[in-house]
Amino acid sequence: GNSVTQMEGPVTLSEEAFLTINCxxxxxxxxxxxxxxxxxxxxLQLLLKATKADDKGSNKGFEATYxxxxxxxxxxxxxxxxxxxxxxxxxxxxxxxxxxxxxxxILRVKS
Amino acid sequence: IAGITQAPTSQIxxxxxxxxxxxTQDMRxxxxxxxxxxxxxxxxxxxxSNTAGTTGKGEVxxxxxxxxxxxxxxxxxxxxxxxxxxxxxxxxxxxxxxVTDTQYxxxxxxxxxx
Numbered sequence: 001g002n003s004v005t006q007m008e009g010p011v012t013l014s015e016e017a018f019l020t021i022n023c024x025x026x027x028x029x030x031x032x033x034x035x036x037x038x039x040x041x042x043x044l045q046l047l048l049k050a051t052k053a054d055d056k057g058s059n060k061g062f063e064a065t066y067x068x069x070x071x072x073x074x075x076x077x078x079x080x081x082x083x084x085x086x087x088x089x090x091x092x093x094x095x096x097x098x099x100x101x102x103x104x105x106i107l108r109v110k111s
Numbered sequence: 112i113a114g115i116t117q118a119p120t121s122q123i124x125x126x127x128x129x130x131x132x133x134x135t136q137d138m139r140x141x142x143x144x145x146x147x148x149x150x151x152x153x154x155x156x157x158x159x160s161n162t163a164g165t166t167g168k169g170e171v172x173x174x175x176x177x178x179x180x181x182x183x184x185x186x187x188x189x190x191x192x193x194x195x196x197x198x199x200x201x202x203x204x205x206x207x208x209x210v211t212d213t214q215y216x217x218x219x220x221x222x223x224x225x
Contacts, residue, residue: 004153032210043115043201043216044154051211089153093210098169099144099203101153 002027006090006102013080013109021075021105023064023090031092033057033066033073034099038087047075047088080109113137115217117202123223124192132187132220134202140215142208143185144169145177147198148219154201160185161208192224 007022025033032051036044048057053068062077073090090102118133136143141162146154146169156169160179174196176188185204189196200220205212 030210034213036216043218044203045216046213049211049213091154093212093214095210098156098159099146099154099214101155103151103153 002031002092002094002100004090004092004100004102006088006105008103008105010106010108013107015082015109015111016079017109019075019077019080019084019107021088021090021107023073023075023102025071025073025090025092027071027092027094027100029094031094033064034091034093035062035064035073035075036089036091036101038089038104040086044089080107082109082111085109114215115202115204117200117217117220119220120218121221121223123225124189126193126224127191130189130192130222132189132200132202132222134185134187134217135183136185136202136204136215136217137183138204138206138215139182140204140206141182142205142212143179144203144205144214145175145185145187146201146203147171148201149198157187157200159208192222194224196222197224198222 034049035047048059050057050066056065144159145157158177202217203214205214
């Protein structure tokens with residue numbers, strides 16, 4: 001079946017540090033890949049997505065590239081801010097648009 | 112535009128009681144979904160509806176039921192709550208059930224079953 005594995009957290013960084021959160025997936029067919037972010041006390045918001053191999057999704061300085069050969073969709077940001085502190089979820093969507101989520105990675109950014 | 116609203120925000124419920132979580136969207140989206148979020152497990156799909164009048168089971172449907180009488184509303188019912196149903200519940204919607212369609216999430220309902 002479909003599954004998503006993402007790096008365990010929490011990840012703690014200083015402001016302006018480089019961020020990578022690893023995400024790998026197992027899927028049949030041609031899934032779309034997503035990163036969602038959840039700020040404290042809120043629901044999930046779409047951060048970025050990619051719908052086919054080699055696509056790069058980007059938003060608010062975050063980016064991720066759909067790598068079919070390594071079945072990965074790692075999230076990166078060149079310089080994190082305190083306001084980026086949140087829980088980040090990698091997810092895939094296959095037939096019928098049923099999202100399968102990773103366990104989530106807590107990011108804490110210190111000033 | 113409100114997007115997706117959920118009610119109640121939080122609830123404490125005695126085991127064995129019946130509970131309905133409400134979800135309403137104003138985006139005229141065709142597809143709607145219910146997920147539960149548990150620590151270390153991410154979000155898991157409970158039930159979904161690709162269009163008004165149809166529903167389907169997700170990964171963890173046992174103990175839950177849904178209905179989709181119209182486009183905007185998608186209530187989730189726990190017929191007889193058990194402590195393992197303690198969780199945060201999120202409703203979501205998307206324009207269609209296609210693989211590339213983005214799902215938009217509500218603010219969630221925190222449910223505690225004692």
